[in-house]
Amino acid sequence: xxxxxxxxxxxxxxxxxxxxxxxxxxxxxxxxxxxxxxxxxxxxxxxxxxxxxxxxxxxxxxxxxxxxxxxxxxxxxxxxxxxxxxxxxxxxxxxxxxxxxxxxxxxxxxxxxxxxxxxxxxxxxxxxxxxxxxxxxxxxxxxxxxxxxxxxxxxxxxxxxxxxxxxxxxxxxxxxxxxxxxxxxxxxxxxxxxxxxxxxxxxxxxxxxxxxxxxxxxxxxxxxxxxxxxxxxxxxxxxxxxxxxxxxxxxxxxxxxxxxxxxxxxxxxxxxxxxxxxxxxxxxxxxxxxxxxxxxxxxxxxxxxxxxxxxxxxxxxxxxxxxxxxxxxxxxxxxxxxxxxxxxxxxxxxxxxxxxxxxxxxxxxxxxxxxxxxxxxxxxxxxxxxxxxxxxxxxxxxxxxxxxxxxxxxxxxxxxxxxxxxxxxxxxxxxxxxxxxxxxxxxxxxxxxxxxxxxxxxxxxxxxxxxxxxxxxxxxxxxxxxxxxxxxxxxxxxxxxxxxxxxxxxxxxxxxxxxxxxxxxxxxxxxxxxx
Amino acid sequence: xxxxxxxxxxxxxxxxxxxxxxxxxxxxxxxxxxxxxxxxxxxxxxxxxxxxxxxxxxxxxxxxxxxxxxxxxxxxxxxxxxxxxxxxxxxxxxxxxxxxxxxxxxxxxxxxxxxxxxxxxxxxxxxxxxxxxxxxxxxxxxxxxxxxxxxxxxxxxxxxxxxxxxxxxxxxxxxxxxxxxxxxxxxxxxxxxxxxxxxxxxxxxxxxxxxxxxxxxxxxxxxxxxxxxxxxxxxxxxxxxxxxxxxxxxxxxxxxxxxxxxxxxxxxxxxxxxxxxxxxxxxxxxxxxxxxxxxxxx
Numbered sequence: 034x035x036x037x038x039x040x041x042x043x044x045x046x047x048x049x050x051x052x053x054x055x056x057x058x059x060x061x062x063x064x065x066x067x068x069x070x071x072x073x074x075x076x077x078x079x080x081x082x083x084x085x086x087x088x089x090x091x092x093x094x095x096x097x098x099x100x101x102x103x104x105x106x107x108x109x110x111x112x113x114x115x116x117x118x119x120x121x122x123x124x125x126x127x128x129x130x131x132x133x134x135x136x137x138x139x140x141x142x143x144x145x146x147x148x149x150x151x152x153x154x155x156x157x158x159x160x161x162x163x164x165x166x167x168x169x170x171x172x173x174x175x176x177x178x179x180x181x182x183x184x185x186x187x188x189x190x191x192x193x194x195x196x197x198x199x200x201x202x203x204x205x206x207x208x209x210x211x212x213x214x215x216x217x218x219x220x221x222x223x224x225x226x227x228x229x230x231x232x233x234x235x236x237x238x239x240x241x242x243x244x245x246x247x248x249x250x251x252x253x254x255x256x257x258x259x260x261x262x263x264x265x266x267x268x269x270x271x272x273x274x275x276x277x278x279x280x281x282x283x284x285x286x287x288x289x290x291x292x293x294x295x296x297x298x299x300x301x302x303x304x305x306x307x308x309x310x311x312x313x314x315x316x317x318x319x320x321x322x323x324x325x326x327x328x329x330x331x332x333x334x335x336x337x338x339x340x341x342x343x344x345x346x347x348x349x350x351x352x353x354x355x356x357x358x359x360x361x362x363x364x365x366x367x368x369x370x371x372x373x374x375x376x377x378x379x380x381x382x383x384x385x386x387x388x389x390x391x392x393x394x395x396x397x398x399x400x401x402x403x404x405x406x407x408x409x410x411x412x413x414x415x416x417x418x419x420x421x422x423x424x425x426x427x428x429x430x431x432x433x434x435x436x437x438x439x440x441x442x443x444x445x446x447x448x449x450x451x452x453x454x455x456x457x458x459x460x461x462x463x464x465x466x467x468x469x470x471x472x473x474x475x476x477x478x479x480x481x482x483x484x485x486x487x488x489x490x491x492x493x494x495x496x497x498x499x500x501x502x503x504x505x506x507x508x509x510x511x512x513x514x515x516x517x518x519x520x521x522x523x524x525x526x527x528x529x530x531x532x533x534x535x536x537x538x539x540x541x542x543x544x545x546x547x548x549x550x551x552x553x554x555x556x557x558x559x560x561x562x563x564x
Numbered sequence: 565x566x567x568x569x570x571x572x573x574x575x576x577x578x579x580x581x582x583x584x585x586x587x588x589x590x591x592x593x594x595x596x597x598x599x600x601x602x603x604x605x606x607x608x609x610x611x612x613x614x615x616x617x618x619x620x621x622x623x624x625x626x627x628x629x630x631x632x633x634x635x636x637x638x639x640x641x642x643x644x645x646x647x648x649x650x651x652x653x654x655x656x657x658x659x660x661x662x663x664x665x666x667x668x669x670x671x672x673x674x675x676x677x678x679x680x681x682x683x684x685x686x687x688x689x690x691x692x693x694x695x696x697x698x699x700x701x702x703x704x705x706x707x708x709x710x711x712x713x714x715x716x717x718x719x720x721x722x723x724x725x726x727x728x729x730x731x732x733x734x735x736x737x738x739x740x741x742x743x744x745x746x747x748x749x750x751x752x753x754x755x756x757x758x759x760x761x762x763x764x765x766x767x768x769x770x771x772x773x774x775x776x777x778x779x780x781x782x783x784x785x786x787x788x789x790x791x792x793x794x795x796x797x798x799x800x801x802x803x804x805x806x807x808x809x810x811x812x813x814x815x816x817x818x819x820x821x822x823x824x825x826x827x828x829x830x831x832x833x834x835x836x837x838x839x840x841x842x843x844x845x846x847x848x849x850x851x852x853x854x855x856x857x858x859x860x861x862x
């Protein structure tokens with residue numbers, strides 16, 4: 034009996050020990066060894082010998098869902114990669130479920146080598162906390178072509194505290210904000226083009242007169258959860274102000290694009306009272322429903338005819354989606370789009386950090402990863418493989434040079450590698466014709482601004498650690514007091530505004546403002562926007 | 565000859581009231597489901613303009629056509645989910661039954677210590693990141709199907725259930741007599757205890773099976789290949805893709821056409837719950853007996 038017991042305990046102890054040993058082995062504790070090996074091989078002379086004798090398998094983490102022909106195209110890419118660089122790439126997808134959480138987990142648990150970065154997934158904050166490798170020293174040695182392909186201005190926009198952590202895409206995209214409206218109704222009732230606040234009001238009133246049952250706007254608070262504005266309908270004021278950023282600066286501040294470091298107050302000004310009175314007038318005219326503050330967002334309102342215009346969160350792509358949908362379902366309807374920038378004169382392309390590639394800090398083969406990235410962005414045939422699939426199977430290029438999709442199994446940029454876009458290589462799509470037209474228009478307008486086609490505010494990341502509590506309190510006050518004001522549901526606008534400002538002060542508005550202005554002015558000084 | 569016992573008035577009133585409440589309760593439960601089924605057979609535009617209704621205002625199979633347009637994907641998801649459910653339930657049952665049996669034996673000197681360890685550690689957890697790191701980094705299971713069925717094999721709740729049931733169903737006398745007759749531990753377990761465990765196994769098995777059928781989280785966290793996705797995750801992901809793309813269109817220029825609409829969401833719900841609904845009536849009685857299993861002693 035005793036011997037049996039002892040044997041059992043010994044067996045258990047052995048199993049536990051073997052498990053523990055297994056665990057240690059799979060931890061990436063061997064990183065320092067392997068990286069010192071591969072960096073020791075190329076000498077630091079002018080023409081380093083890049084050693085590709087060891088096969089490397091890389092993981093490229095991108096957002097979204099995988100295409101159906103993921104394996105097929107990956108195999109084709111890896112065939113070329115093995116030949117040229119003795120490496121393979123496996124694309125891993127975050128899917129759109131819990132993507133924010135999964136992205137962060139991927140960075141923590143670290144199996145990715147190359148990873149998609151963007152300002153909308155906290156590139157600045159992550160770079161600051163050391164999630165990515167510094168690229169300044171590696172680029173000239175392992176990916177010199179990238180230095181030629183990517184403009185220095187774009188690289189500078191990806192710098193965080195002076196260090197470069199990502200390689201941006203080079204195709205300029207205009208993700209401007211604007212107003213999407215029903216052009217067919219405008220023509221039918223002979224109404225003015227809604228390119229200003231007065232004209233927009235006349236447009237809506239005209240439709241209301243002619244068709245009282247037609248829903249006008251379905252504004253909600255879907256795009257207004259931050260510290261800029263509390264109600265979507267309020268975004269119409271962007272027609273008036275040449276602000277450096279749509280909806281101004283947080284905490285009720287503002288600055289004009291031409292003088293970005295000159296911050297002034299908005300919430301305490303007469304202009305603000307005027308604008309809120311306008312909102313009340315519109316609410317009383319019935320432009321949006323009385324339950325607008327609690328209505329859930331309806332993305333399909335415009336395409337199903339429940340509203341005639343949308344003014345918040347509308348970029349050119351949404352307009353084109355509407356155009357395509359109308360072509361299919363309502364051929365007699367027409368969608369038109371006016372960017373706020375066309376009227377207020379402030380247009381700029383999306384920041385370079387809109388789409389970029391970074392190398393994770395735990396990458397064991399950063400040199401090879403960079404070389405693969407360089408190949409993806411510099412070699413046209415490999416670039417086409419990654420972005421469009423296999424020519425002849427998934428796509429073809431017609432006589433005018435447009436991309437034509439041949440198979441549902443791999444669509445345009447189906448690996449979601451928007452970060453690998455290169456201006457010179459990007460194949461235009463026929464459906465992009467409208468988009469390209471718009472972009473051309475915006476580029477011309479953008480060239481006339483003080484900093485031609487530069488997104489001045491785009492790279493600023495606010496570090497609000499010091500006043501996080503006040504910031505949260507101010508946000509709550511905005512949701513509670515500012516939302517009804519901006520939605521026009523209050524009886525006495527001026528009294529309501531003073532009450533709101535009182536509450537905001539009590540919540541710590543001044544502390545937030547001071548913290549923000551200090552950082553923002555430092556940012557402007559660093560980038561030279563205070564000249 | 566039937567002798568009808570005359571019921572006192574109070575019983576009839578009680579019956580009437582409880583009957584009414586039960587009927588109202590079942591209507592409240594049934595109503596949403598009817599709307600979902602009817603919504604799945606309705607044309608999408610009608611839903612947007614006129615809302616939902618019990619009988620489809622404009623009948624259309626468009627939603628189902630959209631879901632089954634790529635039948636290979638959804639079939640794969642169905643197959644994988646069935647695989648996970650079968651494997652997970654059987655292994656989980658085995659583990660839980662073994663654990664419950666051991667803890668229930670009076671002759672196991674350390675049963676209280678083991679029970680304490682099991683229950684105590686279920687009170688607090690390390691959070692998502694350590695859990696994820698454990699499976700992805702330490703055990704290296706990211707991407708494998710093991711990571712999807714392994715984490716949910718047992719749970720303290722099931723072990724308690726099993727232990728209580730075995731304690732009441734298998735008195736010490738039986739196992740002692742088997743031991744006297746010369747049976748080893750495993751023989752006792754398989755030949756003596758398991759046959760009597762029917763209801764207990766059915767209950768825990770049902771909990772496990774439903775848990776596996778409905779799971780999507782582990783697929784989301786651990787799978788690197790869409791071939792290993794569970795059904796619920798596949799459907800949930802389709803819906804998330806729609807929301808995300810509509811928001812992302814702000815930034816990345818993805819096309820927003822061809823995304824799941826209201827009716828497709830309804831159809832997805834029907835597709836996901838359909839099979840469970842169909843076999844539920846057959847195993848229902850085990851659920852009922854199972855819940856009361858630990859209640860009666862002796």
